[in-house]
Amino acid sequence: MAQKKQTLDIDGDLARRLLSEMMLIRRFEEKAAESYALGKIGGFLHLYIGEEAVAVGATSVLRPDDYAISAYREHGHTLAKGADPRRVMAELFGRRDGLCRGKGGSMHLFDKSVNFLGGHAIVGAHLPLAAGVGFAIKYQGGDQVCACYFGEGAVPQGEFHEAMNLTALWKLPVVWICENNRYAMGTSIERALSQTEIWKFGQIYGISSEAVDGMDVLAVREVVGRAVGRARTQKTPSLIEVRTYRFRGHSMRDPAGAVYRTKEEVEREKLRDPIALFRQRVLEAGLLSEADIRTLEKDVNDRVDDAVTFADASPEPPLEWLLTDVYKEDA
Amino acid sequence: MAVITYREALNQALREEMRRDPRVFIIGEEVGLYDGAYKVTQGLLKEFGPKRVVDTPIAESGFTGVGVGSAMVGLRPVVEMMTFNFAMLALDQIVNSAAKMYYMSGGQYHVPIVIRGPGGPAHQLAAQHSQSMEVYFYHVPGLKVVRPSTPMDAKGLLKSAIRDDNPVIFIESETLYAVKGEVPEDPDFLIPLGQAAVRREGTDVTVIAYMGMMYRALEVADELAREGISVEIVDPRTLRPMDTGTIIGSVRKTHRAVVVEAGAGFAGMGSEIAAFITEHAFDDLDAPVERVTGANAPMPYARNLERAKTPSKEKIMAAVRRVCYTNGG
Numbered sequence: 001m002a003q004k005k006q007t008l009d010i011d012g013d014l015a016r017r018l019l020s021e022m023m024l025i026r027r028f029e030e031k032a033a034e035s036y037a038l039g040k041i042g043g044f045l046h047l048y049i050g051e052e053a054v055a056v057g058a059t060s061v062l063r064p065d066d067y068a069i070s071a072y073r074e075h076g077h078t079l080a081k082g083a084d085p086r087r088v089m090a091e092l093f094g095r096r097d098g099l100c101r102g103k104g105g106s107m108h109l110f111d112k113s114v115n116f117l118g119g120h121a122i123v124g125a126h127l128p129l130a131a132g133v134g135f136a137i138k139y140q141g142g143d144q145v146c147a148c149y150f151g152e153g154a155v156p157q158g159e160f161h162e163a164m165n166l167t168a169l170w171k172l173p174v175v176w177i178c179e180n181n182r183y184a185m186g187t188s189i190e191r192a193l194s195q196t197e198i199w200k201f202g203q204i205y206g207i208s209s210e211a212v213d214g215m216d217v218l219a220v221r222e223v224v225g226r227a228v229g230r231a232r233t234q235k236t237p238s239l240i241e242v243r244t245y246r247f248r249g250h251s252m253r254d255p256a257g258a259v260y261r262t263k264e265e266v267e268r269e270k271l272r273d274p275i276a277l278f279r280q281r282v283l284e285a286g287l288l289s290e291a292d293i294r295t296l297e298k299d300v301n302d303r304v305d306d307a308v309t310f311a312d313a314s315p316e317p318p319l320e321w322l323l324t325d326v327y328k329e330d331a
Numbered sequence: 332m333a334v335i336t337y338r339e340a341l342n343q344a345l346r347e348e349m350r351r352d353p354r355v356f357i358i359g360e361e362v363g364l365y366d367g368a369y370k371v372t373q374g375l376l377k378e379f380g381p382k383r384v385v386d387t388p389i390a391e392s393g394f395t396g397v398g399v400g401s402a403m404v405g406l407r408p409v410v411e412m413m414t415f416n417f418a419m420l421a422l423d424q425i426v427n428s429a430a431k432m433y434y435m436s437g438g439q440y441h442v443p444i445v446i447r448g449p450g451g452p453a454h455q456l457a458a459q460h461s462q463s464m465e466v467y468f469y470h471v472p473g474l475k476v477v478r479p480s481t482p483m484d485a486k487g488l489l490k491s492a493i494r495d496d497n498p499v500i501f502i503e504s505e506t507l508y509a510v511k512g513e514v515p516e517d518p519d520f521l522i523p524l525g526q527a528a529v530r531r532e533g534t535d536v537t538v539i540a541y542m543g544m545m546y547r548a549l550e551v552a553d554e555l556a557r558e559g560i561s562v563e564i565v566d567p568r569t570l571r572p573m574d575t576g577t578i579i580g581s582v583r584k585t586h587r588a589v590v591v592e593a594g595a596g597f598a599g600m601g602s603e604i605a606a607f608i609t610e611h612a613f614d615d616l617d618a619p620v621e622r623v624t625g626a627n628a629p630m631p632y633a634r635n636l637e638r639a640k641t642p643s644k645e646k647i648m649a650a651v652r653r654v655c656y657t658n659g660g
Contacts, residue, residue: 067404099437100435100439101437102437112439117404117440120428122427125396128400129396129403132396132401135406136404137404139406140405159396162390166390166393325434325438326433327475
């Protein structure tokens with residue numbers, strides 16, 4: 001497992017960007033939770049709070065023309081890839097200006113303008129899709145990569161193993177990023193997997209694999225960066241087990257997440273808050289000042305407030321949209 | 332027009348579309364080196380190479396997902412199911428990924444994919460390899476479903492399916508691969524999806540049937556013609572979208588309808604067509620719509636039981652006579 005760096009070999013601009021993006025996701029999710037309580041968001045809402053360093057660290061080493069695809073806890077990945085928070089919030093509100101015109105919702109965010117290939121909510125099913133994206137990149141002779149995020153809950157599924165095998169067999173440029181937050185809904189990893197060191201599954205398929213501290217945005221950035229490099233130049237997949245933790249429950253219907261884990265465990269994990277840790281490190285390294293961070297905070301809060309205002313103001317989709325986008329008409 | 336087999340017609344369609352569009356590739360079990368389990372892809376590896384004729388391990392969900400993912404970012408995959416029964420393992424990729432992507436992404440990502448292979452009753456292949464698979468797919472908004480009965484249809488419809496921007500389920504038949512028929516050689520010959528064919532014109536009763544049942548209905552029509560009953564046979568060819576206009580038009584002319592399907596009857600295609608006719612042409616009907624369907628049982632192995640499982644000529648004939656209120660001559 002990659003160790004935390006003792007010194008920060010990044011510049012102030014990057015520090016600002018990483019911190020600001022993590023704070024944006026955190027604030028966005030807090031506002032989403034609030035909006036859910038107010039009845040503005042329905043259905044299932046899975047918050048990314050606690051896991052921000054994964055999406056932000058990984059996306060920071062991707063190019064805009066690289067692809068990303070995720071499961072249903074994907075607000076963070078969508079925002080990190082560059083989607084407009086206003087349109088993401090409008091999608092959660094089920095409004096016409098949402099990313100997917102209000103047809104996708106929290107679990108199905110797509111943004112073609114930033115090569116974000118969705119939010120997929122059948123556990124494990126988007127892994128073969130990511131393999132297909134890698135297949136297409138190679139077929140077309142491109143040098144992009146596809147970053148695929150999934151939870152450790154997908155690892156017992158057959159499609160995880162099919163996708164690992166196919167990408168290794170065919171040498172496809174996919175970076176598998178397993179967000180191991182230790183609980184698939186209420187089932188702990190110990191109750192789900194005979195091998196809980198997930199990165200080891202990659203070894204079996206001959207895939208470069210390692211585990212990394214998911215609460216350390218720079219460690220994630222470094223490990224994913226190496227994997228992206230391999231994918232881009234050698235067209236080989238990598239499996240990265242990112243050890244993270246969700247501070248909230250599985251979804252808003254499990255707000256505390258208290259039945260299957262202890263309060264002490266949650267409190268202990270919160271001490272590893274990726275935003276608080278990184279904030280402290282950049283302050284200590286003198287990369288940003290308290291005043292800089294206050295400015296970032298204000299900016300992030302303003303952007304999220306603006307997103308909520310935008311979503312509130314956006315009308316519901318017109319009824320005739322019920323039957324549009326079912327089939328693509330002839331060009 | 333050349334006379335070729337249904338299998339050769341499919342092969343021509345694949346070859347022509349792969350020549351026409353470099354984004355088209357074929358992926359599946361034994362499609363390359365083995366030349367296709369049913370030889371539909373024969374010679375394609377030799378012409379197009381392993382980049383575009385991709386042999387896969389046995390992992391239906393995995394390679395179907397690869398097809399869907401590749402289609403999202405610009406390719407046009409043809410996924411072969413060695414038999415459509417194996418598509419059950421990929422049902423989630425077909426239903427939850429391929430069919431819904433365009434809708435749930437609000438029109439951002441479309442999935443131009445064809446999933447093809449043989450399905451339907453075959454010869455003593457028993458319960459897991461011999462069944463009508465279309466029912467699992469035509470229910471799903473976002474999918475198109477094709478069942479081509481003739482070599483000409485096989486070619487013209489497959490070419491249209493490959494050029495279509497939506498996921499198309501294209502189910503062939505082991506029992507028809509050797510059937511011969513006239514097929515145009517023009518590489519731009521297409522049959523649009525969603526157009527039925529009137530296989531035989533008649534005035535007394537409309538029989539709606541496709542694939543093997545369509546051929547059985549033709550035999551029935553020949554025999555009943557000798558009794559003075561004139562049967563019109565409509566082959567839907569595409570089950571979704573269905574050419575309901577041709578079906579209703581025919582029923583308005585004949586005032587009687589019999590729907591034949593090989594699969595188990597409960598909630599089958601016959602139910603849908605019979606309901607549609609009743610809703611839209613009730614006043615034109617001189618008799619209730621009859622359904623002749625496969626038995627509501629899995630496919631048995633024993634030859635006599637297998638024969639009893641799918642609608643016989645006698646059963647179809649009896650249904651036609653019933654709607655014509657005649658006991659036959």
